[in-house]
Amino acid sequence: MEALLTAAFLTALLAGAVAAGVPLLLAGLGEQMSEKAGVLNIGIEGMMLMGAYLGFLVAFESGNGALGFVAGMAGGMAVAFVMAILCVGLALNQIVIGIGLTLGVEGLTALLHHFQFSTTYPRLPAAWRMPVPGLVELPVIGPALFDRHPLVYLAFLLVPLLAWLYRRTALGLTLRAAGEKPAALDVAGIDVATVRFLAVLFTGAMAGLGGAFMANVAAGIFIPFMTGGAGFIGIVLAMLARGRPAWVLIGAVVFGGALSLTTALQVAGLNVPTDLIQMLPFAAVMAVLVLYGRKARLPAALGLPYVRGAR
């Protein structure tokens, strides 16, 4: 057991938690925006996967990492755009469309990958790291937290920024009203569809970034189905967070930690069957849902399409 308490193990664990947690954080924050506005965005898994695929493709072909992230974001937003047209514009069922989009993107990216990379499996060079001067010298947390890709810092900065947006700005108020009582927002003179459309696009952007991070930074390679339910965990995080970005962060660290622990424990050579270890993150999801699921406070109009005058 001593092996578990060494600085190297803890550093690896924390670093792994961040690498696994950042996509979850981005997805959770993105989903939270949609849910605040009243759209249950089940398509987020597909948006992440599209972000991962396009992000990797562009980064690989152009050799430009930053361009890869822009492409990942655009990919997520493109799927979100379809979702918004169908679910917000045409008021179709959000759950059916979301599942359909996720399945569609899974099939599409797997197919494209098959023709492009299935023989070569190209990898990207190691991702750019931006050490924070001073802080990087700290033991354990220094290398784990402050010697990372800039997107990591950006994701963490988004947390207070979004919290401020929701609590302190008229835009946040508008979003909350769209999710709680869209009819009231409509008669107050703000177009509900526009608000929800933009919220869904934001979700797509965040999910796309998260996907691109998974492919380009965490893995350095695109593999079909590589998001592996990260988008769905993002939905769980958003639901448990009761509208607070900070709680999404906590959730992302917990789930990211659980994912990282599976790797770290295997590396540490703990004498436990790997199947058991690999169950850990999912057991964590179940445990958290059992403990806190009932306390999730969701917007009153979540999942309900809004059609003016239909009362």
Next chain:
Amino acid sequence: MVAAPSVPLGTMQAAATPARPVPATSPVVELLGVTKRFPGVLAVDHVDLALLPGEVHALLGENGAGKSTLVAMLSGLVEPDAGRIRVAGEERRIASPRAALQQGISTVFQHVMLVPTLTVLENLVLGMSWWRRPDRAELEQRLAGIRSAFGIALDLDQTTGELSLGEQQQIEIVRALLRRSRVLILDEATSMLTPQGADELGALMRRLVKSGLAVVFITHKLDEACRFGDRITVLRLGRKVGELAPEGLAAMDQAAAVEEVVGLMFGDRSIAEARAPRLRKAEGSPVLSVRGLTVTGATRLARADDVSFELRPGEILGIAGIDGNGQKQLAEALAGQRTAAAGSIVLDGRDITRAGVAERRRLGLRYLTDDRIGEGAVGGFPVATNAVLKEIGAPPFWSGGPFLLGGIERPGRIAAHARELIDRYDVRTPDEATPIGRLSGGNIQKVLLARELSGDARVVVFNKPTHGLDVQNIMASRNRIAAIADAGLAVLLISTDLEELLDVADRIAVMAAGRLTGIVANDEGARARIGALMIGRAA
């Protein structure tokens, strides 16, 4: 278009209001020949309407008269198929709620349009600016001005959902004032208010029009239109059938004016169909005794708290009160749909406090829900199935016997039973196989009543039985309720319509914040005593 008989309207609101000047300005908003068709319905048919500043314009009509559609047109929720809208003399489209607000038309809808989870302040500023919150100090200054001019005070930091509906309505009026509206539309604004609250709203409307606003007051209540309106427009089946202008104030007294309006509203039908006097009065020992019944609820108001009463055969006990003061909790506890936290219910000497829904029904305690489609019926099922919905699987409509022999449907018997009920209760339906959801509210009500009265009924609990019905069905329902009591059944009639209770009940109890604040006999002066009980404890 029917020529509008312009009848001089007497000074009907003389009581509290001094004579007011006749406004001689041009209309702020004019509707010219507007028409709106929905699938199968001509909701509004070539209606002209002029809204003048300084005037309370009452729009009066029954359900389906087209009031709501007119409101929707003015507030930008629907656009007319034909006709024109002029704002301040210029032709305009009102294509969205935003456009309506920009033209200075604000609406207080029948159902509160505030976000319950936001604070009062947040609801006031909702929709005003996308990117920043207005300066709180500036807002407070303007609110102080509104308070001194109109007497409305708000606590900005309260959560809106915790306020009473009357208070929420005031928030909406203040919001309209903050937007510097020229026209304020109040859609069925008194439906959620106590009689006192309605009078206060009337006084507020007076102050609002004095400041130059045009107020549109939509109602289906005749006396309110006459008390509060300077001008009354009467709508029937989508058409404007008359307008009473304020100019000719002279001759008519209130009774004559009411008669005139009634004539316009119902054509040659009379609302006050003579009802045979009640045949018998309560007799014998109580069939239902409720002692200290307590039901917990989600909010302070929505619960029943230490409710006690007795009900004798042949008696109608009315429960009056503002909606949401525990009436539904009480009704569901009696029906067995909610568990009593304390107290006892005794039916015919038998304690049924712990009995389930089916057992209570079998013992003769029947409940007619106010939620006809949501909980009373399955909309997509045929009338015949709905008529036996509470006896599913039981003989004689399903076969008896153990295991596989039991519970097999007998369609012939179900259909025959339904045809008999349709005949006896005069249900207007193509046949017994028609999905019940296609029938009108009044006919669904008849089917549910037929279902509850079948078998050996002893006590019938009605929860808002005439809610949402039109005048003719309301009258028919009241007659039927009276007839049920005359037949020797005990009736508990929960209603938010005081007139209904004064019309048919023998005794009337007032419920406020979950408690029965008093029970009075329905005789001379009952109205005043009930009013006192309502304000005594009402939230």
